[in-house]
Ligand SMILES: *[C@@H]1O[C@H](CO)[C@@H](O)[C@H](O)[C@H]1NC(C)=O
């Protein structure tokens with residue numbers, strides 16, 4: 054494909070069409086919704102394909118010489134087919150489908166919302182450009198009221214471009230292979246899935262509507278406080294009724310201002326999983342706009358968890374109680390679907406998280422689907438929410454900095470009201486070789502996110518700026534990925550505890566901030582057993598993580614606030630000589646069955662819960678071995 058043609062047709066970068074308001078679309082008395090998920094027509098561009106500059110605005114099936122397939126939405130497109138052409142495709146792919154907009158929708162506004170397209174996307178409705186967006190894993194939407202026809206058939210066409218460059222988030226570059234094919238090289242160790250990975254919906258709002266709401270919470274003894282700020286678009290000739298409903302739907306507080314603080318007696322705080330008998334308590338903030346005659350004009354309901362986050366140089370606290378994070382790094386990844394949202398899979402994952410007794414994870418290495426975040430809010434899982442800045446190299450370039458800040462803005466706008474989000478991660482393993490540039494870049498990135506959100510701490514994993522405590526001025530929590538016994542000192546279990554504790558103490562010494570391990574582990578082929586243990590066996594994974602447990606326990610009382618194993622489940626990577634079918638550091642297999650390590654980690658996480666959260670360990674965690 055001619056790259057110039059791509060840039061002239063799709064001037065995607067640096068356009069932030071995304072309205073600040075990006076509320077999750079919810080049906081209400083005043084809002085309707087139609088899902089556009091399903092099977093779409095699908096085509097890929099190739100340099101030899103015949104087309105003029107607007108062929109994609111025609112019915113794909115009527116374009117001469119265009120090979121048209123079906124593609125599932127939501128799904129990554131890579132693993133649906135049978136050829137490497139689609140799996141390893143570089144550049145544009147095209148999606149198209151028809152839909153009908155009801156006549157009754159004519160009276161208000163109609164929106165289209167994409168929950169995530171990787172990476173950049175442009176959508177046309179009936180031949181008119183509707184929206185364009187350039188960062189994956191984040192939602193975007195547009196008002197399409199004047200583009201759709203009512204009571205009739207409409208056509209939507211979406212161009213999806215998976216090219217990553219030295220200024221996109223994340224970064225990448227195109228390499229010409231010896232075969233003459235192009236390859237998208239990336240700066241991360243997971244498969245570069247692409248496509249319309251999450252749901253697409255059409256929904257309605259009235260012409261005057263609730264565009265956004267920001268909620269912050271506090272408590273004092275048994276009194277809870279919910280401060281909210283509702284942003285309207287349209288006429289101001291409306292009045293508001295904002296109420297807080299408890300879990301049973303009883304109204305516990307009400308106000309008529311768009312910007313105010315609700316007061317709740319006998320508050321049920323949002324607690325992390327296992328820190329309370331009913332963790333993840335959610336209220337509902339019900340926002341209603343009424344016209345002058347008291348008729349309901351718009352209504353939107355926002356889940357709210359009442360909790361505080363605080364931090365100092367030694368601890369991270371939820372509701373003034375220090376927390377110890379026990380969890381995972383994860384991926385959105387599964388066979389066939391790639392990063393496509395799959396409801397049975399995400400429920401299974403959360404059932405496994407409950408089973409294993411974890412209370413936290415990091416959304417390595419990009420924001421996860423909103424439906425996953427909903428489960429975390431409801432279960433009381435603490436989330437380190439990571440933007441897609443993984444492995445950034447070209448620090449010091451203004452374009453990359455702008456796009457990095459934009460990704461954080463969009464992640465904040467989407468997730469600011471989620472009680473589960475207890476920390477922002479500005480990225481993973483920045484890989485610039487220039488410590489000064491790294492320092493300057495992250496100083497601006499951190500200022501940006503602290504500006505957006507003073508209520509949550511910020512980290513970047515494996516910060517490698519200047520190590521003279523410059524970073525300590527702006528990083529709130531130090532997260533480090535540590536692979537002693539695997540990438541370093543391979544097979545040397547005896548040095549693991551010493552190496553780990555030394556690194557933890559070194560980082561404490563430099564930054565004087567809470568420290569946690571955000572990755573550790575070993576690749577493990579399920580069913581492979583060798584005694585004495587050997588790399589890649591289930592024995593080795595168990596022995597390695599046991600050594601880490603010892604190290605963690607030595608550090609726990611000294612500003613060490615958490616352990617997250619890499620990885621929750623096996624996942625697909627690019628082809629390489631040290632990856633057999635993907636990264637096998639999962640404690641669950643890719644189809645979410647436990648390796649021996651999952652049972653061991655379960656004993657550890659429940660033992661931590663017993664000691665730190667005072668919970669009773671389920672009988673089946675520790676089986677009966679011997680009586681006397
Ligand atoms: C980024 O890539 C472009 C196109 O390949 C190149 O011209 C430019 O020099 C690169 N920028 C940096 C900072 O490497």
Ligand SMILES: *[C@@H]1O[C@H](CO)[C@@H](O)[C@H](O)[C@H]1NC(C)=O
Nearest residue numbers: 267268269280281282312313
């Ligand atoms: C509304 O509330 C926000 C907090 O979200 C606050 O920063 C802002 O100043 C308030 N605005 C007005 C007009 O009261």
